Amino acid sequence: MMQLQQFTDTTALNQDFANRLLALLQQAIDERGAAYLVVSGGKTPQALFQTLSQTELAWDKVTVLLADDRWLDDSQADSNERLVKATLLQNNAKAAQFISLYANTASAFDGVAQVLPRIAALPTFDAVILGMGEDGHTASLFPCSGQIKQGLAPDAPAVLATEPTTAPYQRMSLSLPRLLNSRLIFLHLVGSNKLSVLDKAMADTDVYAMPIRAFLQHPVANVTVMYTAK
Template sequence: MMQLQQFSDTAALNHDFACRLVNILQQAIAERGVAYLVVSGGKTPQALFSALSTTDLAWDKVTVLLADDRWLDDSQPDSNERLVKATLLQHNAKAARFISLYADTASAFDGVVQVLPRIATLPTFDAVILGMGEDGHTASLFPCSAQIQHGLAADAPAVLATEPTTAPYQRISLSLPRLLNSRHIFLHLVGSNKLSVLDKAMAGTDVFAMPIRAFLQHPVATVTAMYTA
């Protein structure tokens, strides 16, 4: 199920979004002593990350990880891990624990055996922030990849390697069931083109053609789409 929340501009969206996330993480810490936040890379969340990084929160009790990453070490410009460390894990948020999705192996497929144990035993996430590509992919669950059925399967492992044919690099991604295992799921969208993609996703039912549908149309999970043009 999807709930769409529209904002007048990116500043309003980021302010509201940051406040919501802080409240969610504070509640988690109060109730369970720790909090788990899953984020996505790309240009869209950078201002949000910067805003979050200075918030007054017990960041030493927060674990941050990515929904997916390119199979690159964090010295590479296209690494999502590099972006998160440079924008989110700064200032107050520098105290957070970060779990990497990278391992020093020849390929993402070789690296899964090292990354999977880091993720498989984690409890329910408190908040997951997803992005969405114009092809309807989310995380690194690409419709063009040979691994898409595996990643969307109900019994998929927590982590899998993918190799999209329409985007560079091998990827490492959390699977559909691992991402759905969260108390709050958000979809962060900026730009009128993304609203068109969202409308298209809601109009059809083939999850393999547009993997974001597996989240938006899930019979139990609620996804809150945070959108501004």
Template sequence: MQLHQFTDSAALNNDFAAKLVAILSNAISTRGAAYLVVSGGRTPQALFQALAATPLAWENVTILLADDRYLPTDSEQSNERLVKATLLQQHAAHATFISLYAEAENAFAAVPAILPRVASLPTFDAVILGMGEDGHTASLFPCSKQLAEGLADTAPAVLAAEPTSAPFQRISLSKVRLLDSRHIFLHLVGENKFPVLQQALADTDPMQMPIRAFLHHPSVSVDVMYSPK
């Protein structure tokens, strides 16, 4: 784990956007394509806007979410709607987006339609994770009955989850699919997130705090991008 601290989110976003553009550009020049996994919520919106304003061969970039609430994609609380409104704009409007939504009776019934979209993708070039105050990341929640499945090394690329401490069923990439990335970032903004990070680093049990599965992984280095405001 490498901690990068910034005075404010503007400084963080400038540095983070530059890092991501360099990673994506290198992937395109080396392999002809780049794959970026992002997280939803309020924290990354300014970062998304900075990326969208940056010239890049976006037509060679594929973007998908680490997780989403199982809601119609036009819902106010859909991460897909957020990404389309903030990231897939300007230059980045030319990127390819892979949805984690399929119409079905519920999230669990939707997985068979969504799974092939993600399972067939190559190693990601960058994954941007977030972290809740309970230590969850993506939709790998400590309160979820599906957590052990999501953390298993034999897990499918995508699974459904039903947290008890947060609304809505979820569709989430599994730990093993998220770890299959050349670069993994943890994006944290707010003074309240730093004690949670310290708690996550102080022990290794991912069933209590799922972010630990990434922070303590023996062969993966996570770059933590942190600003107190």
């Protein structure tokens, strides 16, 4: 089930979004003594991360991880881990625990054996924040990837290595079933072009052509689209 929430601008979106996330994380801490937040990289969430980092919360009881990352260590500019550490894991949120999707191996495919145990044992996430590319990819589940059917399979492992042909770097990505195992899923979109992509995604059902459809059209998953044109 998909719900679309539209905002006048990014400031309004980020404030509302931060409040929603804060409430979810607080509820999880109250109920089970710990909270689990999955985030995505890129430019879109950076202001949200900075807002969230300053919120009052028992951040030492929160575990943060990425939906995916490029196969780069966090000294590299294109590393999502680097971005999250520089924007979200600051201020009050500096106390949060972080689980990396990177291992010091020659390739992402070689690194799966090290990364998989970190993720497979985690409980249900409290919130997952996804992004969406112009091609309908989300996380590193790319339609051009030879691993797309594996990543979208109902019995997929928690993480998998992918190698898109239309984007640089090998990747480590959480799989569809691992991402769906969350209390709430958010899709964070900024720009009128993203609304056009969303409309296209909702107009057909081929998940391999646009992997975001596997989330938006899932019969049970609760997906909230947080959107602003500017």
